[in-house]
Amino acid sequence: MTLVGLSISLVMGYSIMIRYVPIRGLRKIEEQDLKGNRLTVVDLRDYQNSSHDAVDGAINIPLSYLERQKMLIPKENIMVIVSTSIEKNLGVRQLRKKGYNVVGYLNNKKD
Template sequence: MIFLSICVLICIINFLLSRYYPVYGLHDIDKKEIEINNQFVIDIRDYNEAYKDPVYPGINIPTAYLKRYYSEIPNKDLVVVASNCMERNVGVRILRKKGFNVIGYTIPFQKEKRVKEKQISKERYC
């Protein structure tokens, strides 16, 4: 019984760490830097979100389809576009297991929120 409970606890911890613990070696990259450095962009957001704010040049393969369609991704330095931190962590871990070199990420709407919050806080204190 103790052995079974320890195994279940280890599985739960592994699941939580793989989703929520940050991936080592990733850097937040702006869209301008992607165009300058000629890196390949893979958009792992859902099709509905990627349709609203497309990222060029690159391809859209949602996180749920990465294990099936990873062969369509060229073997270059990759930049991941994700909708949130959990999706980024899961997607980058899948790509690294398949042998890809993921060097950075971008979360488009999160940056817009940060800019708006800074503007609001400046207006309050000015």
């Protein structure tokens, strides 16, 4: 019985860690810094949010489609656009796991 409890605790702990623990070495980029920047911009927001506040030149791939469409992203330095910290953490971890160099993010949530 303790092995089952330990297994459940490990899975829950891992799930909490990948969603809520901040990522080291990731800097927040302000919207005015996008101009003239040589980063590839990947918009991880869902289609509804990204269509209302589109960013010119961004590759729109919602987080839920990232695994299927990752081949559209060039292997360059990447900046992601997100609307929540959970979206940022999950997306950046997934991209880095696939070998992409994510250097920054823009939290583009409109209240």
